[in-house]
Amino acid sequence: MNIRQMQILEVVRASGRASVEELSARLEVTPQTIRRDLAELADQGVLDRVHGGAILRSGASNIAYEERRRMNEGAKAAIGRACAAQIPDNSSVILNIGTTTEAVARALLRHRNLTVVTNNMNVANILAANESCEVLVAGGLLRRSDGGLVGDLTSEFMANFKTDYAIIGCSALDEDGDLLDFDMAEVRVSRAILRQARERWLVTDSAKLAQKAPIRVVSLGELDALFIDQPVPEALAKVCEGAGTRVIVATADP
Known part of the structure; x- marks a missing residue:
């Protein structure tokens, strides 16, 4: 393509x-x-x-999203819990599109006094159940396949904020440490999100290490932390070590 x-x-x-x-x-x-x-x-x-x-x-878009949501549910839930455990109450967070960021949102339901900015309608709906959480939803083009909001308006909206944390997902993570995705509009929004935070984190399950996608988002070395469900391969571990990117391996409940 x-x-x-x-x-x-x-x-x-x-x-x-x-x-x-x-x-x-x-x-x-x-x-x-x-x-x-x-x-x-x-x-x-x-x-x-x-x-x-x-x-x-x-039907392909909705089916694809539902399949992604069901894939590695236990791993994503563990990653969500591990990530949420690192976020204190009274924080501000940006969460982008993705089933793993949605797992993070579910793990934030007991947090207090959060401000969450998102371009993910699913994240907004999840966190609507937390009355102590202020949710700000970006404008933009609604991607019906997964509830994501993308486009120039979305990127411009994100530029209004400076949050404590930006938490993003990706479609693939290669051995060079590049985050990859399929949708150029989504990639532009992800880059805008990363510019607006003091701490930049990636949440992804280990299955993404075997995936490929054509568009580079950023290098993992530009992020502060990686939350994943399995130890990363040696080459990727060296990229993280050299850049000072923390690797947090989340373990599922027995």
């Missing part, structure tokens, strides 16, 4: 469908180029071609 195709996917995700003419004008390429891109994306299984354009593959 090239950069233009990722931009096409971003547009279609935002509204559920897009026409060839709209994409051609927006990306300043010929309709023939857009048709070729849509054909390739359809072959990859992420879009369905329709007359004059494309739509998100029927």
